[in-house]
Amino acid sequence: MSSETQKILTTDGIPLEVSLKKVERRNKFKAFLLVAPLLLFLLIVYISPIIGMLFNSVDDRMVTNALPKTFIAMEKWDGKDLPSEEVFEAFYIDFQKLIEEERDGKLSTQLNYEKNGFKSIIKKLRRKSKSFEEGNYKEQIMAVHERWANVEYWRAIKRRAPAYSYSKYLKGVDMYQNESGRFVQVEEDRRIYKKLWVRTLKIAFYVTLFCFLMAYPIAHLLATLPLKYSNLLMICVLLPFWTSLLVRTASWMILLQQQGVINDFLVWIGLVADDKRLVMMYNETGTYIAMTQILLPFMVLPLYSVMKTISPSLVRAGKSLGGTPFITFWKVYFPLTIPGIGAGSLLVFILAIGYYITPELVGGASGTLISNQIAYHMKYTLDWSFASAMGLMLLTGVLAVYWVYNKLVGIDNIKLG
Amino acid sequence: MTSLKSFVKFDKVDKSYDGKILVVKDLNLDINEGEFITMLGPSGSGKTTCLMMLAGFETPTNGEIYLDSKPISRIPPHKRGIGMVFQNYALFPHLTVYENLAFPLKVRKFSKDEIDKKVDKALATVSLSGFEKRMPNQLSGGQQQRVAVARSLVFDPQLVLMDEPLGALDKNLRESMQYEIKHIHENIGVTVVYVTHDQSEALTMSSRIAVFNDGKVQQLSSPDKLYEEPVNSFVAEFIGENNTFTGEVIDISAGKCKVKLASGAEIISNPIRVKSKGEKTKVSLRPERAIIDPDEKMENKHKGKIEEIIYHGDHARVRLNLLGNKEFILKIPNSSARMDIKQGNEISVGWKSHDARALDAKSI
Numbered sequence: 001m002s003s004e005t006q007k008i009l010t011t012d013g014i015p016l017e018v019s020l021k022k023v024e025r026r027n028k029f030k031a032f033l034l035v036a037p038l039l040l041f042l043l044i045v046y047i048s049p050i051i052g053m054l055f056n057s058v059d060d061r062m063v064t065n066a067l068p069k070t071f072i073a074m075e076k077w078d079g080k081d082l083p084s085e086e087v088f089e090a091f092y093i094d095f096q097k098l099i100e101e102e103r104d105g106k107l108s109t110q111l112n113y114e115k116n117g118f119k120s121i122i123k124k125l126r127r128k129s130k131s132f133e134e135g136n137y138k139e140q141i142m143a144v145h146e147r148w149a150n151v152e153y154w155r156a157i158k159r160r161a162p163a164y165s166y167s168k169y170l171k172g173v174d175m176y177q178n179e180s181g182r183f184v185q186v187e188e189d190r191r192i193y194k195k196l197w198v199r200t201l202k203i204a205f206y207v208t209l210f211c212f213l214m215a216y217p218i219a220h221l222l223a224t225l226p227l228k229y230s231n232l233l234m235i236c237v238l239l240p241f242w243t244s245l246l247v248r249t250a251s252w253m254i255l256l257q258q259q260g261v262i263n264d265f266l267v268w269i270g271l272v273a274d275d276k277r278l279v280m281m282y283n284e285t286g287t288y289i290a291m292t293q294i295l296l297p298f299m300v301l302p303l304y305s306v307m308k309t310i311s312p313s314l315v316r317a318g319k320s321l322g323g324t325p326f327i328t329f330w331k332v333y334f335p336l337t338i339p340g341i342g343a344g345s346l347l348v349f350i351l352a353i354g355y356y357i358t359p360e361l362v363g364g365a366s367g368t369l370i371s372n373q374i375a376y377h378m379k380y381t382l383d384w385s386f387a388s389a390m391g392l393m394l395l396t397g398v399l400a401v402y403w404v405y406n407k408l409v410g411i412d413n414i415k416l417g
Numbered sequence: 418m419t420s421l422k423s424f425v426k427f428d429k430v431d432k433s434y435d436g437k438i439l440v441v442k443d444l445n446l447d448i449n450e451g452e453f454i455t456m457l458g459p460s461g462s463g464k465t466t467c468l469m470m471l472a473g474f475e476t477p478t479n480g481e482i483y484l485d486s487k488p489i490s491r492i493p494p495h496k497r498g499i500g501m502v503f504q505n506y507a508l509f510p511h512l513t514v515y516e517n518l519a520f521p522l523k524v525r526k527f528s529k530d531e532i533d534k535k536v537d538k539a540l541a542t543v544s545l546s547g548f549e550k551r552m553p554n555q556l557s558g559g560q561q562q563r564v565a566v567a568r569s570l571v572f573d574p575q576l577v578l579m580d581e582p583l584g585a586l587d588k589n590l591r592e593s594m595q596y597e598i599k600h601i602h603e604n605i606g607v608t609v610v611y612v613t614h615d616q617s618e619a620l621t622m623s624s625r626i627a628v629f630n631d632g633k634v635q636q637l638s639s640p641d642k643l644y645e646e647p648v649n650s651f652v653a654e655f656i657g658e659n660n661t662f663t664g665e666v667i668d669i670s671a672g673k674c675k676v677k678l679a680s681g682a683e684i685i686s687n688p689i690r691v692k693s694k695g696e697k698t699k700v701s702l703r704p705e706r707a708i709i710d711p712d713e714k715m716e717n718k719h720k721g722k723i724e725e726i727i728y729h730g731d732h733a734r735v736r737l738n739l740l741g742n743k744e745f746i747l748k749i750p751n752s753s754a755r756m757d758i759k760q761g762n763e764i765s766v767g768w769k770s771h772d773a774r775a776l777d778a779k780s781i
């Protein structure tokens with residue numbers, strides 16, 4: 001940097017710094033133009049869906065807008081006993097309007113997410129409310145179905161009053177906010193998501209571990225074999241990349257099923273009795289086997305690229321200094337491969353944690369992961385806001401893994417090749 | 418050297434990497450305990466390969482190497498107790514200088530105190546005290562090389578192999594390191610097998626020098642013999658400066674031969690590699706053995722024209738056109754301020770027949 005007293009000028013009298021900046025600005029602008037399409041593309045297809053998802057997961061205006069009067073009337077209700085006549089009347093008016101606009105179906109779907117059993121009683125109310133007389137709505141509505149007289153259902157409605165809520169996130173970890181505003185767990189037999197999260201993490205962890213154990217020797221071979229053999233081996237490693245994921249998973253199904261190739265073989269060599277064929281599919285085992293195979297290249301490649309750079313003379317030096325082959329491996333070779341292990345593990349773990357197709361096809365009930373649950377809510381229950389919430393939780397989890405990794409190993413220690 | 422026991426013995430060793438070319442051919446080499454042997458030779462002549470076989474990282478294709486009279490092929494590398502400085506240093510990049518040096522001591526289960534002491538001492542000998550905590554990539558090339566030397570010596574091995582350990586050092590540091598290594602060698606009596614490209618380094622440090630070319634030891638002898646009495650024209654041309662005349666033997670008798678050059682002139686030389694008349698030969702003469710204005714008794718006396726004078730500080734080199742050799746070099750001490758040594762002048766040069774060695778006609 002030039003000081004104030006000694007500004008360096010270029011030959012045409014402009015301060016050096018200014019003209020340097022001018023030149024650089026032009027270069028930067030050109031560089032920016034080059035990446036602009038990619039940036040725009042990323043913004044449109046990556047960032048904006050995430051923002052949309054975030055919005056979707058907390059957006060609850062549908063119910064809020066459907067029952068405006070009801071929620072105003074409910075403000076005074078303490079939530080202990082059944083609400084007053086005022087609330088029932090407001091609800092009746094709101095509901096009539098919904099029927100006119102044919103939006104009652106949507107409301108019933110939404111309320112049913114909140115509490116099972118709403119669907120049928122709203123249908124019934126719709127039928128019966130045509131013949132309602134003016135006044136005393138509380139009695140009339142309660143007479144439609146006994147659940148309308150159950151305070152639990154009215155509490156469920158009130159919970160949907162805010163336009164934005166994080167209740168979906170609570171649901172994602174099997175919790176909800178009760179009347180007094182406390183976070184509590186749902187009943188024992190309805191806790192499914194927590195178990196699923198734990199299973200997802202567990203499977204991702206073990207798949208990473210298995211991949212590491214299998215990839216390390218392969219990568220080492222690849223890095224040390226003479227070129228003509230290592231090329232062949234490399235093709236074997238990369239072959240899965242050239243085959244569609246679906247085909248690979250399907251071939252695992254052929255291999256693993258009870259009447260499949262592996263079982264046939266085991267029976268044939270007499271290791272397994274015909275009536276006791278191994279169950280290797282539609283459970284966790286299937287998920288482990290198939291996912292490990294499919295994610296293996298993601299571990300092999302970073303490891304290989306790191307091992308390739310380790311000079312063989314280092315191992316030789318270790319041995320010449322008196323290190324046994326094991327000590328030399330453990331103290332010299334292994335530490336030098338850590339960047340590759342880190343990169344590979346991170347890659348495999350992050351891919352595994354969000355894996356979908358393979359567990360869907362071979363996982364069965366006990367081998368499916370959180371992403372299968374997300375897909376289920378997108379496709380069948382149509383509870384997109386819940387799916388969004390879980391998707392974001394997954395994303396946060398991945399970022400957390402990344403963060404922890406950065407703290408432990410340092411992201412610049414990573415080597416992808 | 419007349420030591421009793423050969424400590425390292427290469428016995429008819431051949432080595433081929435690809436099954437097509439022998440990079441080491443029929444190598445026989447005896448190294449005595451406490452000796453400082455230098456392998457000298459052009460790039461690719463198989464020096465590193467020899468060290469690798471000795472250290473156990475390459476196996477001889479044929480033949481056997483004996484260490485302390487035991488065939489070495491049965492001893493795994495880590496049990497040979499051979500210190501080694503690799504051509505590319507091979508410092509462990511993830512360990513500090515201290516940890517690098519402590520590695521061989523730790524695997525030998527030395528106590529922490531002993532390790533500290535030995536590491537301190539080793540670093541002091543290569544004048545790198547205070548660098549313990551540096552990582553190898555925070556050192557200059559020369560410093561890395563010195564760490565590698567220190568690491569190869571820190572566990573007091575009986576045999577140290579050094580593959581161009583001083584290649585990256587400047588002249589001063591190189592000389593002081595040569596002195597250190599020599600010093601260590603003399604003090605602890607370690608046997609050293611040393612590889613270098615630097616002739617003067619080889620000549621000053623070694624007890625014996627093995628000149629390699631083409632996978633073969635061309636000559637193995639003490640530095641003075643190597644310089645004064647090269648046994649073939651490769652060695653003569655590879656070591657030191659050398660004037661050569663190519664010609665044919667026309668007469669040979671006890672201790673003398675007459676060589677006829679292409680220019681028609683005849684010179685009397687010392688038949689080393691020629692045995693009979695009609696053989697082609699290259700006559701080799703060291704520049705300092707040629708004398709200006711020789712007296713009448715000198716067997717060889719010829720006139721040459723001065724082509725160029727190159728000033729070298731303490732001496733000058735004079736390039737002559739002599740008997741058809743335009744590259745004939747003479748060395749003249751700076752003190753002899755002779756007026757007639759000027760470009761274009763003719764001077765008379767002579768030498769003893771004993772100093773003109775008639776060698777084989779092969780060229781490098």
Ligand SMILES: Nc1ncnc2c1ncn2[C@@H]1O[C@H](COP(=O)(O)OP(=O)(O)OP(=O)(O)O)[C@@H](O)[C@H]1O
Binds near residue numbers: 434440465
């Ligand atoms: N691993 C290898 N595979 C195949 N050929 C090799 C291998 N290592 C060395 N060679 C060949 O063997 C010959 C001798 O190599 P070597 O490394 O011993 O030479 P050097 O004398 O040490 O040379 P420099 O002085 O350049 O280090 C060379 O021609 C080289 O190409």
Ligand SMILES: [Mg+2]
Binds near residue numbers: 464465504580
């Ligand atoms: Mg070499």
